[in-house]
């Protein structure tokens with residue numbers, strides 16, 4: 001394949017070569033089951049403990065026993081929301097979330113409404129994607145048991161005021177879960193400082209392997225396991241652990257912590273260069289999400305009027321550029337993204353969305369290549385569009 005320019009790190013990231021090296025022995029030589037008492041098992045168990053401590057360190061949890069490894073970020077979200085909701089059913093059945101959550105959260109909430117008689121409030125967001133804390137307070141009822149609001153949005157990069165939400169939740173004795181899958185590796189995460197009760201992360205979004213995630217569960221938080229079987233993960237997530245995956249997750253977490261300051265500085269510079277150049281060189285374009293510190297360092301999202309996101313992606317792909325329109329999960333369907341519609345955009349505008357997401361490996365040369373080609377791709381598509389009167 002000729003040189004590719006990968007701008008879809010929010011969908012997934014390339015596995016870091018150092019991470020792969022640490023995983024390799026655990027596929028064959030170190031194959032033991034961590035639950036076994038002989039040496040092979042204990043070797044695997046020690047590797048799990050080490051990885052758990054690295055993930056603990058990345059989010060500054062007080063104790064490594066607060067980390068539950070799962071099969072993905074999606075599973076961590078499911079376990080947090082269903083697990084907390086079912087464990088607290090004696091206190092109420094009302095959950096609060098937002099309209100711009102990832103489907104792993106939204107569809108889980110909808111499932112609880114439909115099949116288990118929970119009631120869910122979906123908070124609206126403003127034109128930049130923020131929830132309103134006043135509206136959050138007003139939505140709280142005596143039977144509210146859980147608030148789940150993402151740390152940062154995967155499509156538009158909006159960072160929610162997590163510490164303030166955690167304070168409000170605590171005042172009312174409500175559990176607070178946050179999906180931090182997109183924030184990990186981009187922002188410092190400190191669960192002790194922010195005061196969240198439950199937090200989800202995923203390895204493949206931080207240059208780790210696919211198929212492994214983690215849920216932070218603050219000590220004392222009630223959680224009903226969602227999988228029945230063995231006593232793994234302190235009886236909170238049955239099934240033999242994915243040892244190579246978890247080892248890779250630990251290594252990726254350690255690298256993410258080490259690389260964060262430099263990576264953040266670099267990506268903020270690239271992000272702002274892309275935003276400034278596109279707003280300057282292309283007309284009738286809208287930046288989705290905020291500018292500055294309240295936006296993820298690696299995320300840029302635009303809507304270009306008169307054209308379709310899908311055709312932008314196909315044209316970029318032919319030039320060697322991989323980007324996305326909305327999220328990877330909604331592509332393939334013709335509906336515009338629920339996030340874009342929640343910002344108050346019309347279907348027509350929402351259809352012209354483009355997400356550019358960067359990562360550790362992104363270079364300035366790649367950014368310049370993108371900026372060299374994007375304006376002409378947009379112009380070409382507009383020239384063909386019956387809606388456009390250039």
Ligand SMILES: *Cc1c(COP(=O)(O)O)cnc(C)c1O
Nearest residue numbers: 072073074102104154181182202
């Ligand atoms: C990718 C993503 C998920 C899902 O994680 P998987 O490990 O792919 O299941 C959940 N939430 C957000 C915000 C994401 O970006």
